[in-house]
Amino acid sequence: MKALTRRMHHDMGGLPAGRVRPTEHEYAEWERRVDALSMIMGRQGVTVDQRRKNIELLPPEEYDRMAYYEKWVISLAQSLVEQGIVSSEEIARKMVEVERRG
Amino acid sequence: MNAREKLGKYRPLTYYQLMEVTLRELLVEKGLTSEAEVKAEVEAMRARTPERGARVVARAWIDPEYRKRLLQDGTRACEELGLEIPQLKLVVVENTRDTHNVIVCTLCSCYPRVLLGIPPDWYKSRNYRSRMVREPRKVLSEFGLRLPRNISVRVHDSTADMRYLVLPMRPAGTEGWSEQRLAKLVNRNSMIGVALPDVPAAKKKPKSAKTRAR
Amino acid sequence: MAEAKYSVGQKVRVMESYPVGHVRTPFYIRGHSGTIERICGSFPNPEELAQMRDGLPERPLYRVRFRQKEVWPDYRGTDADVIEVEIFQHWLEAA
Numbered sequence: 464m465k466a467l468t469r470r471m472h473h474d475m476g477g478l479p480a481g482r483v484r485p486t487e488h489e490y491a492e493w494e495r496r497v498d499a500l501s502m503i504m505g506r507q508g509v510t511v512d513q514r515r516k517n518i519e520l521l522p523p524e525e526y527d528r529m530a531y532y533e534k535w536v537i538s539l540a541q542s543l544v545e546q547g548i549v550s551s552e553e554i555a556r557k558m559v560e561v562e563r564r565g
Numbered sequence: 566m567n568a569r570e571k572l573g574k575y576r577p578l579t580y581y582q583l584m585e586v587t588l589r590e591l592l593v594e595k596g597l598t599s600e601a602e603v604k605a606e607v608e609a610m611r612a613r614t615p616e617r618g619a620r621v622v623a624r625a626w627i628d629p630e631y632r633k634r635l636l637q638d639g640t641r642a643c644e645e646l647g648l649e650i651p652q653l654k655l656v657v658v659e660n661t662r663d664t665h666n667v668i669v670c671t672l673c674s675c676y677p678r679v680l681l682g683i684p685p686d687w688y689k690s691r692n693y694r695s696r697m698v699r700e701p702r703k704v705l706s707e708f709g710l711r712l713p714r715n716i717s718v719r720v721h722d723s724t725a726d727m728r729y730l731v732l733p734m735r736p737a738g739t740e741g742w743s744e745q746r747l748a749k750l751v752n753r754n755s756m757i758g759v760a761l762p763d764v765p766a767a768k769k770k771p772k773s774a775k776t777r778a779r
Numbered sequence: 780m781a782e783a784k785y786s787v788g789q790k791v792r793v794m795e796s797y798p799v800g801h802v803r804t805p806f807y808i809r810g811h812s813g814t815i816e817r818i819c820g821s822f823p824n825p826e827e828l829a830q831m832r833d834g835l836p837e838r839p840l841y842r843v844r845f846r847q848k849e850v851w852p853d854y855r856g857t858d859a860d861v862i863e864v865e866i867f868q869h870w871l872e873a874a
Binding site for chain 2: 474481488493503527533
């Protein structure tokens, strides 16, 4: 009996898709820092599994549109908030402060 | 230096760049990390280039016993060479006359980062992740690698804790080469499986009449 | 280390079910049968780690080999082409 199915957006193995364009780019410093922060917090219990879960829960259009490290930084933020390491309010205030600083 | 200047370009921060600065500053303020630790981590990752993977391959080409150990327990074999490979659980798969291996992570972008560095954009792309499991030969041909039908294709979907390295076949015309010289032929894409190693440069000029006469 | 239920060469089938949460058994392989290529060891359950739990006790992880022609109805490669996937024990049953 064939089961009823539901495929998550990130679970794309086997779906039709276009030609692979062998693009690469030199990673920017901010991207490397996102990677570094993720590794550092990974050693403090913010697991790669939790971060992956949060990437997988991004709305499909965002998942497709966002660059790799854009997804990582949002997922890291989400994971930190989930764990109570930082709060939404702290993030909100700090973002305003940083933006004002210029 | 303000946040924008730290980026090295005088453009407004994007939302995501702003988030990076924000998280970093909050975590530093809370004492969970430091600017020095972040910097050290960035530098450590920058130092992890595909040359590390190439060393492993070159050693396996030179030393058949090492090759056996590498295929048996990839992690331990890397440690033997003194490579710093935190958390890595490595499976090495060898290309043979009959079999070609290629690696993909359909669910995200799992990759042996500590041996090869940060994965390239295309490895993380929708097109690669979707199609490599289903039509590997077609995708490989798009990379310029056409495999005859007497060679079977073995695709590895890196879905859990293991990470994969392809051990390519040693190119012909490299007899007597040193390990360092061999390592230079091992390009990153050959260790993912979408390419073959570089071939040795064109043969040297023929010996002069004087030497041939000896 | 947790006791591995399946052995190398054994034929296994991937559970054909579609739950929610962070699951590392890809959609395309569910319901398919293959053989155990190796036992990778035991690891914490990523499904639980994703939810900020410790994922213990560790569970056996296998690499399972599938024939491409059996996975994809329209597969155009050769009969010998395979795909190998890491799958946790709780997603497998003896086939």
